[in-house]
Amino acid sequence: MATTETTKLPECWQALEECLTSGIDRVILYGASGIGKTYGGLTIGDVSAGAFRLVCTEDMTNFDVTGGFMPNGKGGFQWLDGSAVKAWKGDGTKGGRLIVDEVDKASGDVFATLLAMLDSPESASWEHPETGDVVKPLNGFSAVMTTNIENMGELPTALADRFPIRIRINEPHPNALLRLSADLRGYAVRMADAGDDRISLRAFYALDTLRAKVGMERACELTFGNRAKEIMDAIKVDALGGR
Template sequence: MAEKKVVEPRRPTDWALVEELLSSEEMRTMFLYGDPSLGKTYAAYHFGRTGEEIYAITLTEDTPAAELRGHYVPVEGELVWRDGPFTAAMRNGSRLVINEVTHGPPEAQSLLYPVLESIETARLTLPTNETVRPAPGFQVICTDNLTPDELPDALQDRFDCTIEVTEPHPNAFDKLPADLRQAARRSFALESARRVSIRRWLAIDRLRGKIGLRKACHAVLGPARGDQIMDALNLGKA
């Protein structure tokens, strides 16, 4: 098994390290967790391995293991095997992104055990009796809002890196124009009841060109909160 890297949670998040790890061939399994709208999924999709095919799935309580591994589908009177994202990613040596992994049912989580194993051990035997081994480059990135404590110990142990994301990637704020950037940074640091996520600020920015800033605030945050933000922005500029 590859040497386990233990990454202590940092404040602020060391995004450079996350990028470096995601670009590394040595890093095979990673658990990224933190509050919503911090860019965990974005990082999993876009950092390192750019241009390659990425398999992504979001687990829910109802996600059957068959959907992940693969299943037979009746096609013109015959049953045809179709790979699920786990199997396809293993075959192709691609990155597999599993969102909300703690929300998955036990059977889906059980399927993760062989998938998250070291490259030498990982394998899936399909109902077709075929055994799939991960091709070189196979990588599993799990993202979640909950901490890894929600997972069984054995599953936690299978992640090479576990990193807590505590703030959005600096580039996320840079996408905003200067007049919204500072407000976005400050509103992000507030308690949850008043926090406005970077995703919402980006939506406001996209919409304001068409419908104006006040209407964009109303549309994205609702009329009452939209007015509060709008007036604070106006007063902040004065």
């Protein structure tokens, strides 16, 4: 089990680092929710030109992806780049990172735009509707998609084609565990990928914060509801090293 004394990264995080530092610029991260996929996408590899996040929902529009006009507060409108265009432009000299969260939730029109923005750098280009400027991804642009879909066979083919590397994240990153009190770490690792019973890192962070003020029992109730007793007992046993 990964704890602070572990020097080697868990295999899934090792794989992600290796890919992103070896020339791979398209990766899908999948697996349980609350395990650290988005955080990993935002921080691992070269993100020095900026990391730009896009959270896909049914209600999102191309505005979120490529941009659109916004009231400028002076009675007029001003163009605002969407996340994908921002990531293409990066810091102006080097492309940034685009993180596309819950990609499976994007609907038809937006999905098509996303595919265009995630095309290989040679083919990808986008025309600014006002200025007519043609924008292309700058060198260094990379994209990480995250999804809770477990079966990669369910991904639409056009998307799967663009993202040949898929990594299943099955363990929290050691740095995520360092944010937790030591007695919670072992249990957090065990529960992060525990199927229907899984517990998100976010729940452990909440528990850790709450218990400092209201005590363990109440913190468990507030965080876990009717699973409180079971989880509190498990944490106690785990912290004793009993497992």
